[in-house]
Amino acid sequence: MLKKVIYLFVAVSIITGCRSGERRADLSIPDSVLNQGPEMAEDVMQDVVQNISSPVEMAALIKELGVEYSNRYLSSTDRVDDLSASFQQALNLGIYTADLGYLNMYNKTSAVVDYLTAIKTLADNIKVGQFFDFTTLKRLATNNQNLDSLMYISVHSFNEMDEYLHSNNRTNLSALIVSGVWVEGLYLGTQVYKTTPDELLAERIGEQKLTLDQLILILENYSTDRQYRTLADELIKLQEIYNGITIRTEYGAPEMIEENGMLTIVQNEKSIVEITPDQLNQIAKTTEEVRNRLINL
């Protein structure tokens, strides 16, 4: 009798354990064992990478500027099945994630399904597909309803995936995904700027100097790998232009305002980007070249 009870508990424990592990990669060997850590300490890497590039912030700004949607900015999903190496898969996962953010922003739900499918395929290939509830995402996109939920689940899934990669010493893949998001976001911003020049957008493009420096720092950490070296070198071409851009700060104390029970903090310290039209043109041209080379790596 006692043995039966033990067997029962063991069986239930295994089943419960499997359920709680549904969102983990289905590898028998932990990722942390498979992947050796980088030279830079993992917690330092996490600090550097976090929120280095949001898949929706550039798209949100473009939409708020009143710029019309255009599908010519997007990277084609036709190539997904040709991407066989994890390096290409992670990089393009980032590129498609940025495109998905743009599509979500403009409620282009029919195209969203294509990009979700591409993201799911690439995420599965690098063993992080469990973070994308594809059925729910596809249902929300197909029904063209509850678009806030679609946006929330898309971004939240991306964040969870990124966190998982960090916690399993796979920051190298996270760096590639983030690089893809960033390059595609900058490509989107610069392409829009060419047709719709705007001061706010110009400043946002110039501010990318801060992110670019961080991104190169991270990628160089893995540059003993030829592909990472190539990617870092591509971004260094952009950095050479960005080196001529100045970002200065005007100091001021923040103000706290309470209105109708809502607290607002107004920052009076300002960053000012000094960027010329020629630098903007050079960044747009080089970004386009770099982005097109990356999607064909």
Place this chain on the structure above:
Amino acid sequence: MIRKILYSVIVTFIITAFTAISAQDISQLTAQCAANAGDVMYLEDFVVKLDQGTPGGAAPTQRFAMLLSKNIVYRFSICSAPNSEGEAVLQLYDMNNLIGSTFIPSTGKDYPSFDFKCQKTGVYHIFISFKDGKAGEGVGIMSYVKKL
């Protein structure tokens, strides 16, 4: 011997089951907290679980580094888990300067969120702790409100 094995199996079962429920609860808390942030766009969440601090010591805190952009209004919201002993507080720092907080000690007022009109692109730090250094579990949410 068999009893010892039985006890250890039961304990393992309880811990495993409890952990699974807790992860689900946090996921629901995050979704709920993001929804309560209002008509804004979710960008990032910060899940925190901290032990109680030592008497007389500083309250345990978890830190997150975030890149914020100029001319954007961000909303920072905080939610404590229903079973959390302590009440979560979110603070925003620029370098070593406190810029905003969901709890203002001088007035004793708590806010579920605050908006930050960002004028300087750069790395900021978000600190989450629990009042009086108590143990607790909660989540902070960063959302995009609009451009300035």
